[in-house]
Amino acid sequence: MQTVLNLILNPQYLILVYFSFIGVLFSLIVSFLPALHIYNVLGILMLLVFHLEVALPPMHLIALCIGMIVGYSIFNTVPASFFGPGDESMSYYVLPSADWLEKGRGYESVILTAIGSLGGIVIMAILAPLFIKIVPILKTVTGPHLFWILGAVIAYAILSEWPKGLSYSSSRLTNFLEGWKYLGIGLLTFFLASILGFIVMNKTLVPVDFAFQSITPVFVGLFAIPWLITNIINIGKVPKQHIPETVEIDWALVYQGSFSGFLGGFFAAFMPIVTAGIGGLLSSHATAQRDNRLFILSYGTCKTVYYVGSFLLFFIPGVYLTRGGLASIVSPVMFATGYREYFLFVAIMVFSAGISFLMLMPFTKACIRLVEKVNYKWVSIVTLVLLIPAVFKFTGFGGLAIMAVATGIGLMPVLFQARRMNLMAVLLVPVCVSMAGYGNHVLRFLGLI
Numbered sequence: 401m402q403t404v405l406n407l408i409l410n411p412q413y414l415i416l417v418y419f420s421f422i423g424v425l426f427s428l429i430v431s432f433l434p435a436l437h438i439y440n441v442l443g444i445l446m447l448l449v450f451h452l453e454v455a456l457p458p459m460h461l462i463a464l465c466i467g468m469i470v471g472y473s474i475f476n477t478v479p480a481s482f483f484g485p486g487d488e489s490m491s492y493y494v495l496p497s498a499d500w501l502e503k504g505r506g507y508e509s510v511i512l513t514a515i516g517s518l519g520g521i522v523i524m525a526i527l528a529p530l531f532i533k534i535v536p537i538l539k540t541v542t543g544p545h546l547f548w549i550l551g552a553v554i555a556y557a558i559l560s561e562w563p564k565g566l567s568y569s570s571s572r573l574t575n576f577l578e579g580w581k582y583l584g585i586g587l588l589t590f591f592l593a594s595i596l597g598f599i600v601m602n603k604t605l606v607p608v609d610f611a612f613q614s615i616t617p618v619f620v621g622l623f624a625i626p627w628l629i630t631n632i633i634n635i636g637k638v639p640k641q642h643i644p645e646t647v648e649i650d651w652a653l654v655y656q657g658s659f660s661g662f663l664g665g666f667f668a669a670f671m672p673i674v675t676a677g678i679g680g681l682l683s684s685h686a687t688a689q690r691d692n693r694l695f696i697l698s699y700g701t702c703k704t705v706y707y708v709g710s711f712l713l714f715f716i717p718g719v720y721l722t723r724g725g726l727a728s729i730v731s732p733v734m735f736a737t738g739y740r741e742y743f744l745f746v747a748i749m750v751f752s753a754g755i756s757f758l759m760l761m762p763f764t765k766a767c768i769r770l771v772e773k774v775n776y777k778w779v780s781i782v783t784l785v786l787l788i789p790a791v792f793k794f795t796g797f798g799g800l801a802i803m804a805v806a807t808g809i810g811l812m813p814v815l816f817q818a819r820r821m822n823l824m825a826v827l828l829v830p831v832c833v834s835m836a837g838y839g840n841h842v843l844r845f846l847g848l849i
Contacts (some may be wrong), residue, residue: 415457416744416750419467420464421752422464424467424756425471431475432479432842433783437623438476439619439726440730441468441642441679442465442730446729455623460779462730463733465729466745467748469726470756471756473764474517474704474753474756474757475512476511477517478763478807480765481509481510482723482767482768482771489797500523500692501639502639502815504640505641506641508644509696510764511760514700515654516696517701520662520700520702520704523658523705524709524712524749528743531712531713532717541632550671550832553678553828554825555680557681558587560681561586563580563582585816585818586779588826589823590829592812593824593829594829598842600614600802602848605797605801605802614795617791617799621810622806623820624787626785626811628781629811630814632777632781632784634777638771638772653691654697656698657694657700657701658697659687661680661699661700661702662677663684663686663687664680665680665702665703669723671723672723673827675706692774707724708729710723710726715732715745717737735800810823821841
């Protein structure tokens with residue numbers, strides 16, 4: 401730890417602290433705007449760097465990205481709690497937080513999640529030296545088995561969804577159909593998202609010049625636009641929120657929630673395609689969580705370890721695992737890193753987390769005042785009006801077509817109360833099938849090759 405402090409306080413590296421602070425501030429703005437995901441923003445940033453030929457040293461860019469991803473992993477709890485989830489990773493968190501929001505405890509929910517996020521950062525900082533030894537072994541051991549591990553994750557995600565019948569009848573057939581109505585929508589969503597994934601990953605309509613952003617219209621359609629539409633048509637109003645001086649929690653709960661969340665977050669960060677929503681589902685079921693406080697706190701740990709940990713894995717010397725969207729985005733400008741850069745990453749990560757936590761409380765209070773005084777529907781309308789031209793700008797008419805199809809699929813779980821996690825089949829199924837060696841067979845069957 402002393403080595404890390406010496407590095408971060410060295411005047412040569414102080415500029416990296418400034419860049420990480422700018423990244424945190426930028427993530428604050430991104431988190432406030434509905435439907436704007438940090439990966440989309442970073443992708444656009446990289447396009448601007450390439451096209452404008454900005455002479456930005458790689459480590460300065462990396463420090464900026466660290467600040468943005470750490471800040472976003474903490475700040476994005478606020479819009480998810482008060483406005484709705486913008487992606488699959490936050491969809492799993494919404495139900496318990498919505499219950500707290502209805503009781504006027506939305507602020508407590510956000511702070512509990514942030515405590516979990518800090519717990520995840522602390523655990524990663526402590527285990528950072530061990531990752532250098534452990535991760536290469538895990539990579540070697542799991543490499544040949546990734547396809548069936550992903551297959552098991554897919555199977556569990558489908559089988560763990562229970563019937564949600566809302567009415568009861570004396571007819572068994574009626575009860576059966578009522579229960580399977582929601583499950584059927586979930587399975588249909590999963591199937592359609594899988595087909596869309598095969599098409600987009602092999603016959604995308606996005607122009608070659610914008611291939612860097614080829615997946616953007618898919619996620620904008622699956623998650624962002626359905627969220628905006630829900631905000632626009634929703635006639636509900638956020639109840640008056642209570643801002644307490646303390647949060648009801650103890651150290652035992654922090655330890656238990658952080659441990660559980662770390663398991664799910666690290667699994668999601670290490671495995672390709674798996675997201676924090678899926679990791680949170682697996683870890684909460686594995687540790688039999690019952691307390692809502694424990695669930696909310698552990699999910700804060702899970703999503704932060706997923707977002708930040710997947711980027712951290714890319715910096716482990718000799719491993720350079722490309723997991724998560726951010727590692728893929730920065731890989732074209734990345735250079736071979738050593739132990740110095742790796743521990744510098746850890747130090748900047750801890751600094752960014754501390755700054756983000758301090759900024760979270762006034763940010764949350766400001767958002768509470770906003771939803772109490774301003775009809776957030778208009779913010780969503782403006783965002784939707786700006787989002788569609790932005791997709792067209794970076795992906796063309798082909799991107800708009802993909803976005804329109806993805807929006808139709810993304811609205812299905814929203815309108816019929818099925819799991820939005822099923823939408824992740826757009827990546828999970830094509831990657832799993834390709835890893836298993838059957839990708840070309842499926843593509844031939846679909847007429848894509």
